[in-house]
Ligand SMILES: Nc1nc2c(ncn2[C@@H]2O[C@H](COP(=O)(O)OP(=O)(O)OP(=O)(O)O)[C@@H](O)[C@H]2O)c(=O)[nH]1
């Protein structure tokens with residue numbers, strides 16, 4: 074059988090996988106990589122596990138046909154062109170896998186009342202187990218030291234164990250994030266429960282179409298948060314706002330809002346965030362105003378929706394200007410996204426994009442590629458930095474599929490044979506028993522499949538065939554102390570034969586970034602390679618949050634300012650806090666958090682704490698602003714307290730003509746615009762995420778004068794008006 078090769082011609086972002094962009098490697102160059110796989114045609118028809126539609130929490134979504142609403146019209150979102158999409162498949166290939174050691178356990182896990190889960194990338198993650206064999210969710214597996222195997226719940230256990238101390242302290246400093254169900258801010262800054270009364274309304278009769286009710290009931294089946302009064306009310310408002318609007322697929326626009334909100338609920342977002350998720354497009358795409366949302370839901374929801382709208386605007390600007398294709402600017406963009414908006418607005422934007430990517434099929438191929446490229450450049454790094462590994466992997470895999478369909482098909486067909494969920498499950502069980510026998514206690518024992526895109530990047534980066542990648546199946550063990558690491562390593566090597574030359578002792582010889590862990594590769598079941606990582610909880614914290622944080626490791630050799638690091642760290646805390654606290658009722662029964670208390674409590678780290686951050690870094694850190702000059706967009710970095718004048722000076726427009734109070738351009742058209750408003754005061758301080766537009770350089774005449782001149786020319790007959798055509802085609806120069 075002919076061995077297909079991967080043609081390498083497109084570009085994953087260097088900022089995410091520190092892999093050379095495939096586009097930097099010529100197609101069919103010497104670095105073509107053999108996959109030893111079946112042909113891509115057979116790939117596409119085979120039932121690859123990688124081709125299972127992976128929908129995370131969406132696996133038990135009601136079928137779109139049940140809510141299909143016939144209309145041929147489509148609505149184009151203002152904030153994000155993708156807003157006009159919806160595809161009834163609603164799900165797509167992801168190389169995240171759901172594997173369940175006990176099928177009965179797996180099938181018994183219902184999506185209903187899905188517990189919120191932490192969003193952190195880490196040894197374990199979860200989302201609901203698919204209902205029905207063909208729909209599985211991204212999933213990792215873990216075992217606690219008490220031996221209980223957890224699927225969704227296990228995630229909570231490990232994170233609770235590792236981070237509860239941080240979270241508990243974070244709670245005290247982040248009261249701002251309380252659910253509006255209990256605490257809604259009024260415009261005067263007061264908080265009260267007064268609005269709750271207003272929120273009570275009769276759902277019956279509010280919905281003009283039966284599908285609307287079905288949508289809500291479907292969401293409620295998926296997650297109990299959709300019974301929350303604020304969420305139901307947001308659903309109702311979103312329905313009113315988007316009534317009659319359709320996606321390109323012909324499905325109701327509301328469905329996209331609901332699915333975005335479900336994605337958020339599945340990672341543990343609270344009612345405020347889920348409500349904002351439902352309303353996320355209303356400012357851009359409907360008659361609803363900020364004030365209305367503010368008055369109806371309070372400041373928190375309104376600010377989040379506004380934050381998402383701003384992010385949509387910026388991402389559209391970036392997409393149109395291809396800004397994020399430049400590494401430095403992309404990096405600034407990512408930081409700006411995190412810094413300018415509440416991290417939860419970024420979460421909502423990510424959920425919105427994930428659902429849009431899952432339904433990309435409705436767009437023409439050229440647009441699919443454009444959005445996939447932007448997603449890889451902007452949104453995947455954001456998900457990576459926030460530590461939402463399940464979304465990151467799904468976004469990556471979807472981008473991979475649209476940007477490099479041939480490579481994707483080849484690789485996924487190969488993986489039909491390689492991925493073996495049961496292999497990891499059985500390895501986890503075997504090691505667990507051996508650890509018990511050897512009296513080695515542990516905090517977390519977890520396993521994961523490497524994602525399709527991650528495998529692809531690694532093949533390219535290291536010039537490997539797929540068979541040479543040894544960590545497609547991996548398990549990770551977190552133990553109490555260093556001694557246990559080595560004891561556990563011996564146990565692993567007694568269980569399975571070691572692959573020579575693959576043992577790495579980063580405990581005795583830490584990596585330059587401080588990363589510590591023991592790595593070994595063994596020949597596991599069926600003599601397939603299995604990577605085992607063993608570390609202590611402190612080493613793990615360092616690997617997740619410290620200098621050796623996984624997101625930085627994945628982004629490669631980029632240099633980050635301390636500001637960038639602080640922003641990312643802060644955003645990660647906020648997001649984790651958000652999701653952890655929402656799971657309070659779930660977490661109480663799990664784990665002994667105190668046994669793994671982090672070195673110092675969040676948010677007041679000690680000076681030398683490796684996980685420290687400065688909460689108010691925004692005030693001293695640089696400011697990133699979007700500058701649009703001659704219709705070109707760039708992301709500029711300025712020191713704190715810089716003004717509009719500083720920006721003008723940088724671009725060579727800070728001449729006396731601009732700065733003198735007497736010679737400030739009188740004409741509005743000639744003034745720089747700050748967030749769409751003409752600037753009167755050039756000493757205005759720039760803020761993170763500001764958009765500064767510079768008008769075309771017209772040295773002496775204002776646009777008004779030009780208009781007057783054109784009018785004069787017209788009056789003098791130098792401008793001809795043709796007798797036919799549309800208004801826009803009627804005026805032309807007469808030679
Ligand atoms: N967080 C974090 N994880 C790391 C770091 N370095 C390595 N890892 C993890 O350890 C795994 C294997 O790293 P190594 O044993 O050094 O292997 P390698 O030389 O990069 O290449 P392979 O052996 O081909 O995987 C990676 O896939 C990561 O999961 C780091 O600096 N930070």
Ligand SMILES: Nc1ncnc2c1ncn2[C@@H]1O[C@H](COP(=O)(O)OP(=O)(O)OP(=O)(O)O)[C@@H](O)[C@H]1O
Nearest residue numbers: 194195196519520521523527531547548549604606
């Ligand atoms: N052996 C393992 N057991 C459990 N989780 C792992 C293991 N190796 C990596 N992970 C986790 O799996 C997630 C996905 O990692 P991924 O496989 O994409 O990259 P990586 O293994 O960290 O790096 P690379 O591709 O450079 O080898 C990360 O959260 C990572 O920490």
